[in-house]
Structure formats: structure tokens, C-alpha cells
Amino acid sequence: MQGAMRSEPNAALDGPAPATTTTLATAREPLGTHLRRTWWIYLILVAVGAMLSLPLLWLLSSSLKSEGQIFVVPPQWIPNPVQWANYPDVFHRIPFGRGWLNSIVVTSLATLGQVISASLVAFGFARLRFPGRDALFMVLIATVMIPYHVTLIPSYVLFRWLGWLDTFLPLIVPSWLGGSAFLIFLVRQFYMRLSFELDDAARVDGASIWQVFTHIVLPQSKPAIGVVAIFAFLNHWNDFFGPFIYLNSTDKYTLPLMLRLFQSVESTEWAMLMAASVMTAIPCIVLYFVAQRYFIQGVVFTGLKG
């Protein structure tokens, strides 16, 4: 089993680092030749890129307009005057600061639970031998495909019975008990690639299984843990369904629920709503730029790369 594992996990991970391969391949070519060969690619890139970014630019532009400018026909791209006050005003119109606090509490506790439980459970599946392990692992894989709506109603009944409705517990506790099967799978795939030699040597020297986990496997697994933390953060920060079902009082709303407060039957405050949307998206976008390489790695870890 171990013999077939990839012996150099780092080589496999560094392989698809996109920026380096690209620059190496084109570095020696003069710019003119490069452009003559590839101009049509740039043409498509600009066309498709513009199509995809126009909605985002429209979001930014709308968030800086006054309510009067919002309703100008034809739509104007440049707000005049630029209504910066929309951003602070969001905090006065709705309890947006409270929303931030709630989102931060829920997201950080759920992410912490997901990281801890995924790294423990994956260790059991990847590095220990016990009867029933492979069958249980198949169950884990199968649960990735179970649609959430099947378990929705009984889970709601369960949380109601526990008295957890309108608390953060239904949004946090499941992450401490395994959480996403996909993320456990992801860490397990990463652990499988690590060499078993160090484990065996440590065990011969009398190290306990727990020490092997904390001193040998975990220190080598920072990339996988990073990927889990990022995915869990994004999932919980963006989650709409969970908070929507389980939270009732406005002062417990997370940010995605807060956004809906600008929508009423009679009218929608578009400029405010767009400003609040920008602010809700900012942590995710910042995270992407800070941890860009982990995004691709996450896909690579699952062994899906062909």
C-alpha cells in the first residue's frame, strides 16, 4: 500500500504552480514575437474577462451612488458625485456591526472545529490500521453526495428539541463533529502521500500514536491544514441556508442575512445594499489574494489532477 504512494509530495505540489511555469516558458522570447503568436488569445481573454468583470464594476459603481443617481436612465458608470457616505451609512441603517461580529464568531469557531476534526479523523483513516476502516471510508465518500435537503427537516427538529434554535450552535457544532466529508477526504489524501518511514522509526523508538500525530504528521501537513481552513472559512462566511433556517432574531443575523434587510416588499435600497454587499465580499477577496496558491493546491490534493 505505501509503496505505491508518491514518494515526493512536494514535487507533486509544486508542479502546477502556474506563475513560474508560464514565465519560464516565455521568458526567452522577445515581446514582439510573443504578441504576434498569441494576440488572438489576448483578444479572447479581454473579451471574456470584461464580460465577467462588468457586473463587479457595476456593483462598485452602484455602491457609490446616491439613491437619486441609482435611478438614472440610461445607467451611468461613473457616480457623480461619489457618495462615499453610503459605506458608513450602512452601519446606521441596519445593525451591520453586529452582523460582522456574529459572522466572525460563527465563522472562526466553525473553521477551528473543522480544522481540528478533519485533521484528527483523516489521521485515523490514512495512517492507522483497524478493522472496518475501509468500509467506513466508503461511507464517508458516499456522504459527500447526500443532498443537504434530505437531512434538513430532522436536523431542524433535533436542534429545536435541544433548544438550539436562534443560537449559533447549529452552525458551529457539526463542524466539530467531522463537518464537511469532502474536507476530511482532502486531508486524508494529503496524509496518504507522506512517507511512513518517520512514523515507523518513531514508533520503534517508543513514541505513542498521539506523538506521531502531533510531532511527525501534523508539522508536515501545514499546506493541507491551510486549504481546509480557507475552504471552511469561505463556506461558513458565505453560508446563507444555515443561518436562514436557524436564526430568527435580527441581532443574531450573520452578514448574508443582514443584506436582506435592505429588501422590502415596497422597495429596495439599492445603493446601500450594494455597499453592504461589497463589504461582505471583502474578507473573501482579501483571503484569496493572501492565500492564492492554496486555492489551486486544494484541488491538487484531492488527487483529481488526472
Place this chain on the structure above:
Amino acid sequence: MNHRRWETLAGYLFIAPWLVGLVVFTLGPIAASFYFSLTSYQLVKPPVWVGLANYQRLLHDDIFWKSMRVTTTYVAISVPLGLVLSFCVALLMNQKVKGIGFWRTVFYLPNLVPLVASTMLWLWIFNPQFGLLNGALARIGIEGPNWLQSQQWALPSLIIMNLWTVGGSTLIYLAGLQGIPTDLYQAVEVDGGGAWAKLRTVTIPQMTPVIFYNLILGLIAGFQVFAQPLIMTRGGPRYATMFVVLYLYQNAFSNFKMGYASAIAWALFVVILALTIVLFRLSNRWVYYEGDTSRR
């Protein structure tokens, strides 16, 4: 205790959090959900056994069938369209041109906007009088439809909005494309094949496992669409965007018909399960796995 028994105990302790979660949040609820579907249950009183009555009602529920048609239409159009487009975008992203990292970011950015925020944004873009889309159409002399308020255009609007996030599965394709061994391409070159031959004989066959993976994920996600119609249309106009999960939600949490809603959940589950099984069965005809066992 000997070594083997000790490792067994440790193994179960390590996976214990997941085992507890599996029983409490997955297996238990699945069993309970099936039981609820055979009862009349309004949440305040204990469930009352009604046998198959909920399922019989389902057969004659026009709104349920309408929601099945809406959801299936959405999946049948948006999943293949998304697969093809994100594959093409991934091929584009895999080109060796300067500054490609910048474009990858531009293409991925829509995925980083939280779903509720992007749904609100598109609600505004689709606004018939003041939205960006009809504004742009007016400039080229076309009078745009009412989009989300139009029975004909509401569902296509949701499909268009979904295409905005093709960059997500592009990332998965890209990782796959970069894993294709270059010697396969060299072999095609030796045989005198050009770009088209490379795509047809190497890239697409090598990518079929990734395409299949994206197909299954897209299918499951497509059948579970909920937030977009809830926020944008509440299922209207005249049920044109009444997705199954939205109908389930309304039955469970607006009318407190937990039993009936559970029957809807199971009906949808069976559809997803059957489709997944059929796709897995058909997959050995077109999905290409390398003849090695290195992953076991």
C-alpha cells in the same frame, strides 16, 4: 493490550468525532426523514402515521410537478452549458502567455462574492427599468424583457447568473490540464498532429475523469438550488422559478407540513440518486482511467 488492539482502539478514537457526527447529523436524520415522510407532522404535536398518503398526494400535486419540471430544465441546460464553458475557459487559462496569472484572478473573482451578495447584484442588473442589462440592450436598440418578472425569462435569467461563476470549476479543470504528461502531446506532434488533434486525442480523453467529477457535482448542486429563487423571485412569476427545494422549504417552514415536506425531500433524493447511478453506469463508456492501480 497488544500492539494491534491498541492501534484499533486509537483508530476508532481518531475517527470518533466523525462517527458521532455521522450518526447524529446524517444517518439518524436520513432515517427520521423517511419516517416523517410517512406521517402527518406539524412540529407542535408528535407525528401521526399516515402511511403512503403524502406520496399519493405528491402524485396529484401540480405545483410539485411544476417544480420538478423547473428544476430539471434548469439542470439540463445550466449543467452542460457550464461544463463546456468552464472547460473552454480552462483551456484558455492553460495557454502560455504573459500575465496569465492576472486573468486567472479576473475569471475566478466572481466566485469570491458571497452567494447572497451576488444574487442581490444580479437582481439589480436584471432590473427592467434601471438595470445594467436592459440599459446596455437599449443602447443597441433592443428593448429588453422584464427578466425576473417575466414568466418566459425568469428561469433563463437564473441560468445566465449561474454562468457568471464558471471560474470555479475552471480551477478544477486547470489542475487536471496541468497534470497531463507532456510526452503524450509530443507523441501527437511526432505523428504530425496539430492543436485540434492534440485536443481530441489527448486533452479530452485525459480530462474525462475531471469532466465526470464536475458533472456529478454540478448535478447535485443544480438540483439543490434554493437561495437564488428565494431572494430573487420567491418562485414566481406563476411558479416559473419554483425549484423543488424552495417548494420543500415553503411546505416545511411556512406551512409547517413537515411530513409532506419530507416526502418531497425523498422524491428529489430518489431522482438525484437514480441519475447519479445511471451516470456512473454509463461512465465506463466514456470516462478514461489510466490502467494503473497507483491510487489504491
